[in-house]
Amino acid sequence: MSVITxxxxxxxxxxxxxxxxxxxxxxxxxxxxxxxxxxxxxxxSILEKTCQELRDSMNISVIEGDVQTDLDAQRVxxxxxxxxxxxxxxxxxxxxxxxxxxxxxxxxxxTDILFIENVGNLVCPSGYDLGEALKVVVLSTTEGxxxxxxxxxxxxxxxxLIINKIDLLPYVNCKLxxxxxxxxxxxxxxKVFEISCFTGDxxxxxxxxxxxxxxSNL
Amino acid sequence: MSVITxxxxxxxxxxxxxxxxxxxxxxxxxxxxxxxxxxxxxxxSILEKTCQELRDSMNISVIEGDVQTDLDAQRVxxxxxxxxxxxxxxxxxxxxxxxxxxxxxxxxxxTDILFIENVGNLVCPSGYDLGEALKVVVLSTTEGxxxxxxxxxxxxxxxxLIINKIDLLPYVNCKLxxxxxxxxxxxxxxKVFEISCFTGDxxxxxxxxxxxxxxSNL
Numbered sequence: 001m002s003v004i005t006x007x008x009x010x011x012x013x014x015x016x017x018x019x020x021x022x023x024x025x026x027x028x029x030x031x032x033x034x035x036x037x038x039x040x041x042x043x044x045s046i047l048e049k050t051c052q053e054l055r056d057s058m059n060i061s062v063i064e065g066d067v068q069t070d071l072d073a074q075r076v077x078x079x080x081x082x083x084x085x086x087x088x089x090x091x092x093x094x095x096x097x098x099x100x101x102x103x104x105x106x107x108x109x110x111t112d113i114l115f116i117e118n119v120g121n122l123v124c125p126s127g128y129d130l131g132e133a134l135k136v137v138v139l140s141t142t143e144g145x146x147x148x149x150x151x152x153x154x155x156x157x158x159x160x161l162i163i164n165k166i167d168l169l170p171y172v173n174c175k176l177x178x179x180x181x182x183x184x185x186x187x188x189x190x191k192v193f194e195i196s197c198f199t200g201d202x203x204x205x206x207x208x209x210x211x212x213x214x215x216s217n218l
Numbered sequence: 219m220s221v222i223t224x225x226x227x228x229x230x231x232x233x234x235x236x237x238x239x240x241x242x243x244x245x246x247x248x249x250x251x252x253x254x255x256x257x258x259x260x261x262x263s264i265l266e267k268t269c270q271e272l273r274d275s276m277n278i279s280v281i282e283g284d285v286q287t288d289l290d291a292q293r294v295x296x297x298x299x300x301x302x303x304x305x306x307x308x309x310x311x312x313x314x315x316x317x318x319x320x321x322x323x324x325x326x327x328x329t330d331i332l333f334i335e336n337v338g339n340l341v342c343p344s345g346y347d348l349g350e351a352l353k354v355v356v357l358s359t360t361e362g363x364x365x366x367x368x369x370x371x372x373x374x375x376x377x378x379l380i381i382n383k384i385d386l387l388p389y390v391n392c393k394l395x396x397x398x399x400x401x402x403x404x405x406x407x408x409k410v411f412e413i414s415c416f417t418g419d420x421x422x423x424x425x426x427x428x429x430x431x432x433x434s435n436l
Contacts, residue, residue, distance in 0.1 A: 038256045039340050039369060040361025067341060069367050090371060092310065092341035120368070121341050122257045123285060123310040142360035142383070143258025149287050150338070151257060153308060165360070168389055173416075198391075 014128055017096035021103070021131025025114070031214040032114045034094075034130050036154060037138035038147075039120030042164040044072045045197040046138060046206075047115055051079035053207040054113070058214065061111040063102045065094040065119045072117060082106050093125040094118050113214050126153040134159035141165045142172050145179035148186050155186040160193070162206065167196040232346055235314035239321070239349025243332070249432040250332045252312075252348050254372060255356035256365075257338030260382040262290045263415040264356060264424075265333055269297035271425040272331070276432065279329040281320045283312040283337045290335060300324050311343040312336050331432050344371040352377035359383045360390050363397035366404050373404040378411070380424065385414040 025032045035043045044064075051060055061082040064073045073085035084102045086094065099116060106114075116132060118125040137158035139147055142165055148155045155161065161183050169176060176194070183190055193209070195202030243250045253261045262282075269278055279300040282291040291303035302320045304312060317334060324332075334350060336343040355376035357365055360383055366373045373379065379401050387394060394412070401408055411427070413420030 038258060038338070038361075039365055040256060040358075066368055068370055069364075071364055071368065090341075092339075119341065120256070121310075121339060123308075123337065123339050124342065140258075140360065142358065142386070143256075146287075146289055147257055150284055150289065152286055168360070168386065171386055171389055 011127065014096045017100055018129035018131040021096055021100055024103075024108075025131060025133070028108050028111075030108060030111050030114050031210075032116065032130075032132045034116045034118060034125075034132035034135045035138060036118045036122070036125045036135055036158070037120060037140075038122045038143060041120070041138045041140040041143065042197055043117050043120070043138050044075055046162060046164065046195070047076050047117060048079060049197050049200070049203045050115070050207060050210070051076065051081050053203060054210065055079060055081060057211065058112040059110045061106050061108075061114045063099060063106075063114065063116045065098070065117055067091065067119055082111065088119060092119060092121050092123075093128050094130060095128055096130050099130045113210065122147070122151045122154050126157050136160040136162060138162045138164055139179070139183075141169050141174045141176070141179070143174075145174045145176075145182060148179070148183040152186045155183050155190065158187070159189070159191060161190045163192065163194045165196060165198070166194050166201060167198045229345065232314045235318055236347035236349040239314055239318055242321075242326075243349060243351070246326050246329075248326060248329050248332050249428075250334065250348075250350045252334045252336060252343075252350035252353045253356060254336045254340070254343045254353055254376070255338060255358075256340045256361060259338070259356045259358045259361065260415055261335050261338070261356050262293055264380060264382065264413070265294050265335060266297060267415050267418070267421045268333070268425060268428070269294065269299050271421060272428065273297060273299060275429065276330040277328045279324050279326075279332045281317060281324075281332065281334045283316070283335055285309065285337055300329065306337060310337060310339050310341075311346050312348060313346055314348050317348045331428065340365070340369045340372055344375050354378040354380060356380045356382055357397070357401075359387050359392045359394070359397070361392075362390075363392045363394075363400060366397070366401040370404045373401050373408065376405070377407070377409060379408045381410065381412045383414060383416070384412050384419060385416045
């Protein structure tokens with residue numbers, strides 16, 4: 001029982017800091033997205049494409065979360081945006097306190113939109129509010145169309161689903177309609193984008209939506 | 219500090235049960251493998267191919283671990299092997315106690331080899347001993363060649379690396395040599411198999427190794 005009590009206390013503490021983060025983001029008119037997915041679904045590739053498309057019209061900042069290495073921060077920094085890397089040293093998800101600390105290293109007055117790339121993990125990050133405006137879950141076609149049913153919490157807590165690697169559909173055992181159907185069964189309110197970072201398909205639609213949503217969020 | 223103490227106690231309790239499981243498996247001459255990977259790397263497809271190849275020469279049992287659904291157990295059961303499904307109800311990894319309970323539902327006298335398919339998660343299952351003879355980490359080419367560096371604990375704790383979906387190499391941004399190099403940098407003792415469940419490439423080598431290793435393990 002004591003473990004459960006401790007866990008609840010950890011979550012309560014996290015939620016309090018997340019609420020503080022959210023208030024700060026709102027005061028400063030910063031649109032914040034928390035990107036979650038399995039390892040290798042393409043979160044960093046999506047950020048690269050998004051930075052390329054939006055950097056001339058919006059001030060972008062990125063917080064990268066990884067168990068080890070700053071490889072992702074290096075990739076994103078190449079696009080000339082502000083980046084901070086959080087290394088969790090084995091930790092399986094980001095917490096609001098880590099984000100609060102990372103923000104100290106960003107110039108928030110030069111930030112219109114902040115992407116937080118969570119640790120690659122389709123389970124644990126779902127329960128941790130970071131103070132974001134919305135969670136974006138990324139699922140690649142190579143992972144199979146059954147994943148929303150098998151990992152429902154993440155799809156339930158997200159507002160947006162990006163289906164990535166649609167260029168690989170001819171080569172993998174994944175039915176796009178089935179995947180979307182399963183995701184919408186878990187969460188009928190999900191806004192769905194179908195993209196390929198390789199061909200660029202769907203990237204303009206995603207970025208247009210970000211611009212509009214970012215403007216209406218303020 | 220109390221959280222850390224609780225965590226250590228949870229791990230100590232887990233390790234004690236794992237040791238009990240391991241002793242039982244050894245007494246009964248059962249070769250046990252703990253399959254770990256991200257969601258969608260192909261653990262279940264590998265099990266399907268392995269059951270197909272080995273079921274005439276070995277008695278196979280499978281314990282399936284999932285956050286939700288018994289979809290994987292249904293897939294594996296179609297091959298006429300004993301299967302038990304553990305649903306963790308949100309839990310991000312299997313623990314030794316769950317395996318101990320699941321075993322009650324298996325006829326161990328008719329089991330030469332037991333596969334435990336862990337929850338799809340490249341982080342959390344790495345720290346939990348289930349009593350297996352060895353951990354097999356599966357990584358698909360679609361996840362990218364940098365993953366061993368970004369999720370080192372899993373590769374460090376595994377004895378075998380299966381690189382799956384090698385048929386997709388022409389279509390994805392993954393260099394096979396780089397992937398293997400990164401994995402062996404983390405753990406030079408890893409035994410590496412390169413397979414495709416789609417074409418069947420590498421499956422005979424993997425199954426031959428299982429037969430030999432299973433025999434020498436007894």
